[in-house]
Amino acid sequence: MLYEVLMIGVMVGAIYTLITIGYSMVYGVLKLMNFAHGDVYIFGTLMTYTLLAKNQWHPALAILLAAVAGGLLAALVEIVAYRRLRAAQHRMISMITALGAAYVIQNLSELRWGNQVLPFPSLFPSKQLMVMGHAVSLTHLVTLVIAVGVIAVFNIFLKRHKMGKAILCVSEDISTSSLMGIPINRTMSTVYFLGGVLGVIGGVLYSSSYGAVSLGMGFRGTVIAFTAAVIGGIGSLGGAMIGGMILGISENIISVYVSSTFRDPITFLILIAILLIKPTGIMGKVEQGKV
C-alpha cells in the first residue's frame, strides 16, 4: 500500500515539477506572481480534451498542438499584460494585473468548456506490471517516465542551447543581460512560452492519470506551482523538482492516510510552515539587498 502511494506521489511530484518550472523561472526573473499560469495550462488541457475526446485526434498530435497553443497564450499574456509593467513599478500592480489576466482566461475557458468536471480519456493502457515484486500501474510508470524525460530535455536545452543560456543569464541579472546584448523581450516571451508548454504537458499528464479535468484545477495549479517553487527555492530547476516532489508525495500520503477532504488545507499549512521556518526555500539562497 505505502509503496503504491509513494509511487503515485512521485508521479504527481514529477507532474507538479513540470507545472512549477515555468512559474518558477518567471518568478525568479521578474519576481512576478503569475496568477494566470494555472489557467493557461488548464486551457491547454481542456483543448487536448476536445481534440482527443471529440475530434479523435492522435494523442501526440493533440498534445503538441495544445502545448503550443498554451505556450502562445502564456506569451501573449506576457506581451499584453506584463511587459508594460516590467519597469520599476510597485510590485503589487503587476500582481493584480496578473490576477486580472487569470480571470479573463478562466472566463474564456468557461465560456467554451463550462466549469463542470469532464472525463479525460486515459492516454496509456491501464495494465499492471510487476517491478521487483510490486504491482505498478503502467499508466503511472509511463507518465513518470515522460515527465522526467521532458524535464531532462528542458534541462539540456537550458544548458546547451543559445536561448537556454540567455534565459539563465536573464534570470541571473536582467539589467546586465540587457547590457550584454541579450534581447530581453524575446527571452522573456520564450520563458513564458516554454512555461506554458511544460505546464500544458503537466496538465495533460495529470488529467490523464486521474481521468478528469475541470476549470477549477487551474487556480489550484497556480497555488501548487507557487508553493512548490517556494518550498524548493525559487528560480532553479532543482528547486522546482524538490518542491514538486515534496508536494506530490506528501499530498498523496495525506489523502490516503488522513483524509482527502483535508488534503488541500494541510498542503497550505505545510506552505505556511515553510514560509515561517525558511522563507528562502530548501534550496534557496539568502538574498542580501543593497542599501
Add this chain to the structure above:
Amino acid sequence: MGLLETRNLVKSFGGVMAINDITLDLEEGDILGVIGPNGSGKSTFINLLTGIYRPDQGAIRFGGHDITGLPAHQVTRRGIARTFQNLRVFSNVSVLVNILIGQHTQIQNRLYHLFLTPLAARKREKAAEKKALGLLKMANLADRRDELAKSLPYGEQRLLEICRALASNPRLLMLDEPCAGMNPNEMDTLADFIRELRAKGHTILIIEHNMPFIMSLADRIVVLDAGRKFKDGPPEQIQNDPEVQDIYLGKEDDI
C-alpha cells in the same frame, strides 16, 4: 567619553571582510568625515551603526548605552538619524508629510490616544506640524510643503531627506554621500546647510566621495581602506598624507 564609540567592529559578507576591526570615537558637536575608495566599507559601516546590519563581532556604544545589534527603528529612537546614498524620500507623499513621518518617534500618539483623548492627540499633531514647518523653513522648502516629494528637483529632495532625518530630533546625524549626483550649485547650498547645522551644535557623520566638499566641512577625517581604519586625523593632515593619496591612486590604477 565620546557620543559614539565603536570597538573592534567586524562584519563579513560570504567570507569577504567588509568591515574589519574598526574602533572609532566621535565627540559631541563634531563633524566627522569618513572617506575611502569604492568598496572600502563606508556604507557597510553606516549600515552597521544604524542597525540595518548586525555586526559579527565588536560593540557599538551610543550616549553611554550599548546599542550593538539593536534593530534600525530602535537605533533611531535612541537618537541616531540617517540619510541614504541612493535617496529614499517617500516620493508619493507631500513634503510636509515626509517630515511628519520623520517625526514618528517624537509624536506620542498611540492608537488609544486617538480615540480616548482626541483633543490632546490633535494638539500634539498640530505641534508636530508647526515644528515640521520650522524645519522646512530652515531648508527653504516651506513654500513647497504640499507638493509631492518626487516633484522636487534632485538637490531639494536631498535637503528634504536631511530635514526628515533631523525631524526625529537626533543626537547624531549620519549622511551617506549627500552630494552624490548634485550639481555645484546644489552642493554649495548643501554645504551652507550643513554649516548651519554645525553652528546649532549638531553632531554629524558624513560619508563622502567629493574631497573638497568633505575637507571644507569636517573637523576630523577617517580614511577606510579594505574594511580597515587606515588613517584618522584633521583634514589638513589627511589631505597631505602621501599614503592616503596612494590608496586612491592605486585603486585608480587598477581600473
Add this chain to the structure above:
Amino acid sequence: MPEGTVHEAEVHAVLSARSKPRSNGTIKKKVVGLSAALVIALVLPQVVTNTYWLGLLNFLIIYSILCLSLNLILGFTGLLSLGHAAFYGIGAYTTAILMTRYHVGFLPAMLASAMLALVFSLFLGIPASKVRGDYFTLLTIAFGEIFRLIAQAWIGFTGGAMGIVGIPIPKVFGMPIRTETQFYYLGLILLAITFVCLTIIVQSRIGRALIAIREDELAAKSMGINTPWYIIMAFTIGSFFAAVAGSFLAVYQTTVTPSNFRLEESCLMIIMVIVGGMGNLWAPLAGVLIMTLATEMFRSLAEYRMLIIGGIMMLVLLFRPQGIFGSSAFKD
C-alpha cells in the same frame, strides 16, 4: 483656543501662490461635501422605495465597509491581501453560529465576531509581517483557502456547503430590524463608524507610518517605525471591520454559505479599491459604486462576469494605475 489661531496665521504666512494647501476654503468644501453626502444617504430610502434598489443599496454598504477596511491594508500599507473575504467570512459565520445556536443578541455577536477576526488576523499577521511582500500574499491566499475548505468540510459546525440558515432577526437596543429600510439605516451607522474610525487612524501618526511602509520599508524603519508592528496593526484593524461587514451580511441575508467568501470575493474587493483609487480614503467608495452598478447592469451577461472584472482590472492598472479617483498612490 488662541494657540490654534496663531498656528493658522503662521501656516498662511508661509504659503506661496504656487502651492494649493488645505486652506480654509478646501476644508469648507470638504465639510459641505461630507454633510451633503450624509443628507443624501439619510434621505435616500425615503425616495427609493423599490425593494430591489434598497437591496442593492444594502450590498453597496457592505462592500463599502469591506473596501474601506481593505484599503487600509492594500492602499495605505501596500500589502496585497487575498484573504479579506476570509475575515469577512469569519465575521459572518461567528455571528450566524452565535445567534442561531446560542441565541446571543446581534450587537454582542457582532462584537464577538470582530474580536475573533482580530485574533485570527493576529495569528496570520504576526508571521505575515516577517515575510516579504509576495509571501504575504501567498500566506493570505493559503489562509483564505483553509478557511473556505474548513467551512465546507466541517459540516457539523458550519453546515458545510449548505451553510447556516435561519439566522434570527437582529434586535438593536430592543428594536427589531426587519425591513430593507431598517437594514439600510443599521448598515449606514456601521459604515459611518467604520469611516470615522479609519479616518482618524489614517490621518494620524499611525496612518503616516503605514504610508511610509508602503513607500519604502527600509526608510520607514530608519524613521523609527517598528514596521512589523504597524503591518500587524493595519492587518488586524482591517480584518476587524471586515468581520463587522460579515456580521451585517449574516443578519441581512439570514443565511451564510462558503460561496459568499471565495477568493473571487477578495478579488472583487481589490478591484473595487483599485478602480476607485488606492491610498485615498474616499476613492474606494467610488469604486464600490461603479463596480456594483456595472455588475448589476451586466446582470444578463452573468457568464461574462469574471471576464468583465478581470478585463477592468487589467485595463485600469495598465492605463491608470492610480485608479479613477486616486491621485498617485504608487512609485513610478
